[in-house]
Amino acid sequence: MAEVFAVESYVGLLIHFVLIAVSIYAFVMSLTYSAEAYNAAGKWTKQGWTIVLGLGALFSLIGISLPLLISLAFLIAALVFLADVRPALAGLRRR
Template sequence: MPDVDTGVGLVMLLVHFAVIVVSIFAFVVSLTYSPQAYDAAGKWTKQGWTIVLGLGALLSVIGIGLPFFISLAFLIAALVFLADVRPALAGLRRR
């Protein structure tokens, strides 16, 4: 019978790796748009998003021992950026 702790540890490691990838991707994408695009889309400022997403990416990379709720908060911020802000900013480029 497989060891449950090993399986749970592997799943948590994979989840943590996914959080790192999503956080870094959201941070890099946030850097590609101009501050004026954020204003035109009616979203939070570029500086605000890049600080939150950069901090989330940095802490997810170096902070494997972070409390779960902090990692979850930064993951939610990255997902909100990717699901709401990024499409609004991308829509401005197509026009």
């Protein structure tokens, strides 16, 4: 029975590291584009994305225990940035 709890804790730790990696990656990607690119793509401002993604990366990296709803909000913000905003910004570079 103890092996089940050990596996569960390892899976939880792996998920936590993946979430840290996604948060940091989204934050770094938000810094690589100019503020004009955000405006040209019709997305939220660079400052807004950088603050939200930076706070999410910071809190996940230092392991501050936030309520589940806030942690999910930061994760969803990172995933929205990577799935919607980043491709729109990258599309502007190719033109």
